[in-house]
Amino acid sequence: MTTEYGALDIILWGVLPYVTIAMLIGGTIWRWRYDQFGWTTRSSQLYEGRWLRIASPLFHFGVLVVVVGHAMGLLIPKRWTDAIGISQHTYHLMALSLGALAGICTLIGVTLLVIRRRTTGPVFQATTANDKFMYIFLVGAIVMGLLATFFGTITPAGEAEHNYRETVSIWFRSLFVLQPAIGAMAQATTLFKIHNLVGMILFAIWPFTRLIHAFSAPLGYVFRPYVVYRSADKGRPSGSSGGRRGWEPIGTPDRERRRTRS
16 A cells, blocks of 8 residues: 655645644633633524424434444554454444444434424524534535445455555544654545545534534433422421412511411
8 A cells, every 4th residue: 555645635634633623622612711601502492392302312312323433443443353353344344334324313313403494484593604504514524424434445446445444543543643644544535535524624613613512411410319309298397388488578467477476
């Protein structure tokens, strides 16, 4: 495998990733310091809930599986899976089946969300130009990810099947040690390159869109103690007044009655 690459490869795979990281981190810090009131998904559930009950779980659970799959594929070196006896063919089948299922669920979910946002009057009126811009790259990243999953390993006749763990994954891990393997990424197929480019743009604009709410996921909810609910009448001492507690004007019958008892 040749490792030749040009100036464009240096810009795309050696410079742009760090610009994306800087915008993601810097933008998130800026948003937290100066726009905490805007740190929200701007929920539209009040306007329409029937479509949302179907689309939202499909999208969010699909994205969760996609993120886990990307983490495993990009961060776990091929030699590790080879060492525990998982062949490339087996790994590819697992990634293809699980990744395709998660990707399709995510695509169906986001498609329904877009249709709902376009066809429901109040939801569409609450949609900003920023939202429309974000949806272009969100849907684009999902579609290109599916295309890369299904067709990204296809190469010209006579060449070996493309293995993204020997190109994209090596490049991705090299970014963290500040030595980007530009040559490895340059050898990836066109579909993987486009998917990466769209993904980097999406992460660069992430802090400035409604997607910022993903960084405020209520993880503590899973580990919090149970909430115990009791009836308003249970535990009340016998003879106590059943009226509303609160401030009462001086001289009212209830106030004078309680003052006399005390």
